[in-house]
Amino acid sequence: MMDWTDRHCRFFHRQLSRHARLYTEMITTGALLHGDVPRHLDFDPAEHPLALQLGGSEPHELAHCARLGQRWGYDEINLNCGCPSERVQRGAFGACLMAEPALVADCVKAMRDAVSIPVTVKHRIGIDQGEDYGFVRDFVGRLHEAGCAAFIVHARNAWLRGLSAKENREVPPLRYEVVYRLAGDFPRACFVLNGGIASLAAAAVPLQRLHGVMLGRAAYQDPYLLAAVDRELFGAAEPPPTRSQVVAAMSAYLERQAAAGVPPRAILRHMLQLLHGEHGARNWRRLLSDPRFIERHGARSLHAAARAFAGRHSAWSDAAASPAA
16 A cells, blocks of 8 residues: 555545554555654544554564654554565565575564564465465464564465556455465464455454454545444444545644645645545546646645535535535
């Protein structure tokens, strides 16, 4: 989710669910060691609970970055051992680390020694075309011995050669049974299923057998599905937010951020799919991606878009009228 789940995206998603745990995009250790740390780590307090996802393979560097994450107030440090992109492989981290369980265990131990918040690992069920269960079992076992108690498992292999990152999300077959077997073999660990979950209905069966599910691109491409998470999965009594309520909250956020110098498009781009599957979705996307519309309305772009839909789409009437918008 690099370049996707930035702080503006996460603030938007938090308006849809109070309880779902949010994850940053993967941030490399190099970016934190040599780059602008506040730019990478700053977030709005409303984003809690929030996990910092790190990419790296040097134990001492990961320990330093984990300490930064705890100092910044994150609730969890997550090590990415699942990304198969060639760029990530050239950095010697991501899915290729599954071939080096001893090194990953050292990384986990170094981070756990450095912080008091949970350290978790996101990984695949194998690399290339091998389907030996023992490979992933031994990987998880080595990390569990090093102190990792929670695993987010993308239930596909990562093919390190011959497939693009996009193809790696589609071509290797999903094998949920591998994750269920891991949960049985490591009953004291927490397992979260990732991969192919595109709706809350699809999450029902995994949630009967595992501790959680992770939504990635499904939540980005149809963000309003998150609005039902609190009631359906966390038992919240309050009704889900309406789209118009989300627009009102995000309009106020946009004005605050624009006043601080953030370009409106940096926020609007994450909201293009808010009407996914609804009447008017195409026009909504057109307005929020039109440079002329954004230039004309600036920090009031969401307010202007909501007004454009008032009277033509009932879900938007109160957003257009809201003072916060």
